[in-house]
Amino acid sequence: QSALTQPPSASGSPGQSVTISCTGTSSDVGGYNYVSWYQQHPGKAPKLMIYEVTKRPSGVPDRFSGSKSGNTASLTVSGLQAEDEADYYCSSYAVNNNWVFGGGTKLTVL
Amino acid sequence: QLQLQESGPGLVKPSETLSLTCSVSGGFISSSSYYWGWIRQPPGKGLEWIGTIYYSGSTYYSPSLKSRVTMSVDTSKNQFSLKLTSVTAADTAVYYCARQRGYSFNYWGQGTLVTVSS
16 A cells, blocks of 8 residues: 655745645545544644544634545645644545555645 | 553564553543554654554554554553564654544554664
8 A cells, every 4th residue: 555645845924825735546535535634743643633534623723624636635724823834644544444644744834 | 531652662673573552541442433543653754554453353454564563452451552573673663552533543642662773
């Protein structure tokens, strides 16, 4: 099972919006609506931000939103804030009871 | 509040077996609503799913690690465990345990660094 493809970096100024992509195949992202997104600050454990493509856990700001088209999922962060600077990882359920992560995207708030 | 805590040796010699335990507090590992997983992260690199276990003992392993991984659960101690055999330097990573709800990992332990070195 290959890792999902994410851009290594993304950036935006405070108040702007930024979108991070996550590309897989029909065996993972494209085949199931089970894409999740995680935020990880340096030295910390990942935190679930989006699950099942578009859903936000309680406590996650509505500035974070998810979507999917075909084999590519996306995370959009609107109204960027300094605390949004972190690494972001996508994950997807994959065929035969597997889970696969993306390589991660470092989001910089300029 | 659910808490997960990884424990085990921080240093393992090459070719030996890495053994970690995840202790769960604030919730029951025998809940039918959740699965429990292990994920690792090599220094400076991305996340890698290792495997998932249900309280009944059903397991799912990463195809790339399946030949070396064994996961088990001890409901009496509210713990689940990971064993990874024949380790090499490539297995050096921070190992996280996590609770799975549905198809996502919604609670994570703080992680524990395991270094493979002689």
